[in-house]
Amino acid sequence: MAATTSDAAAARTTALKCISLLNPDIQKSCFLLKQACQDSGFFFVVDHGISQDLTDEVFFQSKMFFGLPLQEKMKLLRNKKHRGYTPKLDELLDPENQVITKKDITLELRYLRMIIKQTNLFMGQISGPQKMFYLGGGMLWRSTIEKPYADFFDKKEMLDEPIATLRLLHYEDKVSDPAMGIYGCGAHSDFGFLTLLATDDVMGLQICKDKDARPRIWEYVPPLKGAFVVNLGDMLERWSNGVFRSTLHRVIGHGQERYSIVYFVEPSHECIVECLPSCTSEVNPPKYSPIICSTYLSQRYRETHLYLDSYHRNEARGKV
Ligand SMILES: O=C(O)CCC(=O)C(=O)O
Numbered sequence: 054m055a056a057t058t059s060d061a062a063a064a065r066t067t068a069l070k071c072i073s074l075l076n077p078d079i080q081k082s083c084f085l086l087k088q089a090c091q092d093s094g095f096f097f098v099v100d101h102g103i104s105q106d107l108t109d110e111v112f113f114q115s116k117m118f119f120g121l122p123l124q125e126k127m128k129l130l131r132n133k134k135h136r137g138y139t140p141k142l143d144e145l146l147d148p149e150n151q152v153i154t155k156k157d158i159t160l161e162l163r164y165l166r167m168i169i170k171q172t173n174l175f176m177g178q179i180s181g182p183q184k185m186f187y188l189g190g191g192m193l194w195r196s197t198i199e200k201p202y203a204d205f206f207d208k209k210e211m212l213d214e215p216i217a218t219l220r221l222l223h224y225e226d227k228v229s230d231p232a233m234g235i236y237g238c239g240a241h242s243d244f245g246f247l248t249l250l251a252t253d254d255v256m257g258l259q260i261c262k263d264k265d266a267r268p269r270i271w272e273y274v275p276p277l278k279g280a281f282v283v284n285l286g287d288m289l290e291r292w293s294n295g296v297f298r299s300t301l302h303r304v305i306g307h308g309q310e311r312y313s314i315v316y317f318v319e320p321s322h323e324c325i326v327e328c329l330p331s332c333t334s335e336v337n338p339p340k341y342s343p344i345i346c347s348t349y350l351s352q353r354y355r356e357t358h359l360y361l362d363s364y365h366r367n368e369a370r371g372k373v
């Protein structure tokens with residue numbers, strides 16, 4: 054069933070917490086972070102140490118890539134592990150409301166897979182995104198995991214070799230029409246653990262804090278220059294027994310091209326995501342069964358992407 058037009062038109066701007074990683078008052082930052090994680094699971098992070106020049110360069114490279122003719126981009130077609138160019142219409146995040154035959158669905162390129170070593174300590178030498186992960190991750194743990202669980206995530210199998218994927222996204226200059234099932238990116242919650250997002254200055258991202266409300270209330274997350282939008286994924290919601298929120302979000306097009314950079318950080322492949330001891334009690338039993346990180350992620354990708362074989366069938370019919 055398609056959504057009503059009014060849900061896009063009525064969208065107002067949300068007020069997100071803003072966490073500075075340079076704030077010496079760690080207690081305060083952790084308090085804000087915990088509030089944000091319990092409220093919407095979305096917040097801004099500033100003073101993250103990733104230079105604007107680096108971010109601008111990535112946006113520039115992204116524009117160059119997406120500006121190439123389709124045949125050139127198809128030479129880098131994604132593989133079974135979702136590394137490579139993912140053409141529009143490959144991903145369908147909200148099958149109930151989204152129409153696949155329309156044009157303005159996310160184009161994206163996952164071009165880099167980084168394996169990063171986890172440690173609870175911030176190390177000065179590590180660069181950009183890793184820094185975010187160490188700091189963001191470290192603060193999260195401190196805000197949720199009280200003694201005696203403070204070293205819970207130190208176990209090798211947890212975050213020693215996190216799966217990390219950087220995606221460059223490009224939205225066409227089309228106007229979305231929720232009533233017709235046309236979105237820049239359909240409503241979804243992220244599958245994994247933590248997502249860091251850099252956007253250009255084009256408005257488009259919306260969140261819905263209560264996915265069960267009807268009609269759904271959508272609020273814009275306004276672009277904030279130099280900040281990362283950070284949001285929690287379903288795996289962290291499961292891990293925290295629903296204490297932390299993985300919130301529904303989508304992107305609405307307004308007739309302007311839009312670029313964003315998304316960095317998904319997930320636990321190690323074999324990590325078992327099972328209700329945190331500090332998030333359960335006799336009166337609050339675990340709501341979700343344990344899952345293995347890579348199994349869960351693969352299943353979610355299978356549910357939301359085309360079978361690769363369909364490209365070869367289309368190629369044979371001259372459609373790609
Ligand atoms: O481009 C955006 O602002 C959001 C993208 C997103 O939500 C995703 O790729 O999971």
Ligand SMILES: [Fe+2]
Nearest residue numbers: 241242243302
């Ligand atoms: Fe997302």
